[in-house]
Amino acid sequence: MTGARFKRVRLRRPDLRIPFPRRFAARLTGETVVSVTRRAKYLVAELSSGETLLMHLGMSGWFRVDRSAGGRATAPPGLHDHVVFEMSTGAVVTFNDPRRFGFIDLLTPRQLTAHPALSTLGPEPLSKEFDASSLAMACRGKKTSLKAALLDQRVVAGLGNIYVSEALYRAGLSPLRPASTIATSSGKPRQAAHRLATAIKDVLIEAIERERNPSYRAGRFRVYDRENEPCRTRGCGGRIRRRTQGARSTFYCPSCQR
DNA sequence: ATTGAGACCTGTCGGC
């Protein structure tokens, strides 16, 4: 989409997670995409008008790109095709989302700066800004569990339920442990914070590599969705437990995560 | 202010 112009925009369902802003299609039509980036789990397209197209896939959302469509949607839209972008390059880009947890929004520069979720996001986990120190500082004094803290996008941006479990397992830290315990009272990182920051980066790098390399899919999770299965840590011999934290499933090994 | 729990939505899966 980068460098392409919106030739035609069709909304097929108005009721995604958040309603489309007024005159959505009209404001978009004729605009050129300056750049497409990602922040946390948001896709961000900067437009020539200065407005920002903000997209989120929710749980089940995805984009279908048809480059050979000659700029016109040929096949009739399928089930759950909610938004269709016809681009000047001839590509047709379709947002499909069965569960409608996703959304597409169009923000003015002012709305972008003041966006309640975007403006409070923590650091990108793979950036230099995210390390043991920033993690410890963000967890300092937190009464909540490590699991809940890592799921909080203000602490670190972009971790979801699955990779929080995976990262805590790799760091050998219990999801039940109070978040504050990875930092000293002044916010300095303890050893646990170093292990956790490293584990988060490792688990994400591996996950991205796996997407790129389809030959490498099997056994992709070490704890997630493995309730009652054996822990894969050498010499552990324990079984993976599952419990509910914050109305979400957490998977962990009670014997190697402390 | 911080924290936890429920709501949103629909496809899938296990049990009957």
Place this chain on the structure above:
DNA sequence: TGCCGACAGGTCTCAA
């Protein structure tokens, strides 16, 4: 085989 309830995920909202 078919039906039904439970469950999954990310984020927002509400209440404690």
